[in-house]
Amino acid sequence: MTTDSHALDSDTIVAIATPSGRGGICVLRLSGIQAKPIGERITKRTLIPRSPLVSRFFDQDNEIIDEGIALFFNGPASFTGEDVTELHGHGGVIIADMLLETCLNLGARLARPGEFSERAFLNNKMDLTQAEGLADLIDAPTRRAARQASASLRGAFSNAVSDIATQLVQLRVYIEAALDFPEEEIDFLAETKVTDTLTTLQTSLHQLLVSARQGALLNRGAQVVITGAPNAGKSSLLNRLAKDDIAIVTNIPGTTRDVIRQTISLQGLAIEFSDTAGLREARDEIEKEGIYRAQNELNRADIIIEVVDDTLAQVSTVLTPSEAPTIRVHNKIDLSGRHAGTFNATTTHHSVIGVSAATGEGVAALEGVIVGLLGLTDTSSASAFSARERHVVALTQTTALLDQTIEQFMATGAGELLAEDLRAIHERLGTITGTFGADDLLGEIFSSFCIGK
Ligand SMILES: Nc1nc2c(ncn2[C@@H]2O[C@H](COP(=O)(O)OP(=O)(O)OP(=O)(O)O)[C@@H](O)[C@H]2O)c(=O)[nH]1
Ligand SMILES: [Mg+2]
CATH class of the missing domain: 3.40.50.300 (P-loop containing nucleotide triphosphate hydrolases)
Structure with missing residues (x-):
């Protein structure tokens, strides 16, 4: 599937959802079939739908990156209609980048602009x-x-x-x-x-x-x-x-x-x-x-x-x-x-x-x-x-x-x-x-x- 096609693809996408810069928290959002396994790999815990989990976040080499909240929505009851995991970490450019890099290393790809909304549209969550x-x-x-x-x-x-x-x-x-x-x-x-x-x-x-x-x-x-x-x-x-x-x-x-x-x-x-x-x-x-x-x-x-x-x-x-x-x-x-x-x-x-x-x-x-x-x-x-x-x-x-x-x-x-x-x-x-x-x-x-x- 080419990247500019607008049919649904099976990639799991990830992006930093909060504005870049320093702040209280930053939120990373994952959507797709890998959203749950990647979230569980990073937290080393089991994610329960709609149940916020306070946890450490680990990178792919098991180094601690941050501690925050992981929040899992199982599709279709999510914004995109797919499995969605949100990782709420401390706000900071480096932390957000490290979390993002970990998600990419674990198999997600970077979302295109608007891709979360596009998936919500393609999954009939909104017109x-x-x-x-x-x-x-x-x-x-x-x-x-x-x-x-x-x-x-x-x-x-x-x-x-x-x-x-x-x-x-x-x-x-x-x-x-x-x-x-x-x-x-x-x-x-x-x-x-x-x-x-x-x-x-x-x-x-x-x-x-x-x-x-x-x-x-x-x-x-x-x-x-x-x-x-x-x-x-x-x-x-x-x-x-x-x-x-x-x-x-x-x-x-x-x-x-x-x-x-x-x-x-x-x-x-x-x-x-x-x-x-x-x-x-x-x-x-x-x-x-x-x-x-x-x-x-x-x-x-x-x-x-x-x-x-x-x-x-x-x-x-x-x-x-x-x-x-x-x-x-x-x-x-x-x-x-x-x-x-x-x-x-x-x-x-x-x-x-x-x-x-x-x-x-x-x-x-x-x-x-x-x-x-x-x-x-x-x-x-x-x-x-x-x-x-x-x-x-x-x-x-x-x-x-x-x-x-x-x-x-x-x-x-x-x-x-x-x-x-x-x-x-x-x-x-x-x-x-x-x-x-x-x-x-x-x-x-x-x-x-x-x-x-
Ligand atoms: N008494 C009075 N003088 C005005 C009024 N409006 C503008 N003026 C004066 O008219 C002159 C021209 O005003 P401008 O706002 O520069 O006029 P303009 O249409 O932008 O002029 P150009 O940029 O040269 O095309 C200035 O000396 C203003 O002070 C007004 O309502 N009453
Ligand atoms: Mg003038």
Whole structure:
């Protein structure tokens, strides 16, 4: 079996599960058929499932390495579904290395990144969204992201996918059965069971897509890019939002050249703001490069903030219309004398707001608009779970396929075509939880995990 295959192999794997460095304890984890014999060889004792054993740890030459706790889980009642032994030793780089080396000498091999989770997936201990939820929980940038990742780990996302899959299966069975026994010509279009289920499926899928988008946004962190003309107050606004003096502010137009990125927590959400060079005809090579970078930055924006100077008689906007929702921020209202309340035009895709980066007026409202445009105001737990771009892509494709299928079915009423389309939709949906999936997909997902997980 090659090492990059994602079928289960019979190797016993080992890794240090705790972060490297000094600490109170370190934990080594073994999984596979050799987990018990190796654990028993190291402790020279009999391991009883789920019963912590205080013991000395010996190396293969019977030298004492450490003293700690050995904990054995017999498969399938373990994290990976296989026999698992944990060795809890004293925290220290050398001790952990010596224990690891002993396990390797006794026949285990070093685990690849994510291999424990991968085995848990292959042994049906969890599906892909749960495994990804686990990785996201460990990497969560904020408490809210952690809560949502924990919901995914517990199965909130996969349950929602499974509910839809179940409806799909029932509909497929119904249609295939009707096609197999055509005692009489069936008019599928007249079957309310078919049309009703299709409509329900469509609604559920669209809702799930919205939730997944929010989950993915929360997970990877939203990107907000600040742009506008030179001297409009972009850097001042960044500093105000960050409550810190991050970017250089001067009254010289063209101060900012490099892109300055800063993660700022708004209402428990980690949002990355980029302050960029003011857009105008460049005066020199450095500014030219800065403007080029600023324009590039706009491509990765989930939201664009265009800052304009409200004291200027003619507010010139430099933006070309974009995919991302845009907030036009009229800055320096302390000078123009207009009140924040006089702006406040918000649609789903575009907002106009008045602020003073200098005094802070209107900035709280701006924060609210940002969170609102990201669709992240809903803190209810029902639809809150972590997701990844991969899921959003799969759900977008599934939704598009279903929309197309329904349209075609309504036009033709063809049962065979519908059955075939529903099969394809079911398969696409199945890639989210891993019911259907290719080896390379698994490789990509698990290789981004850390070692020992
Ligand atoms: N009174 C007042 N002055 C402001 C406000 N915001 C920015 N300024 C001033 O406007 C000037 C330009 O501010 P910056 O934040 O450097 O503007 P910028 O858009 O980052 O400019 P570039 O980096 O050159 O593109 C500075 O002198 C700021 O002090 C504001 O809300 N009120
Ligand atoms: Mg600036």
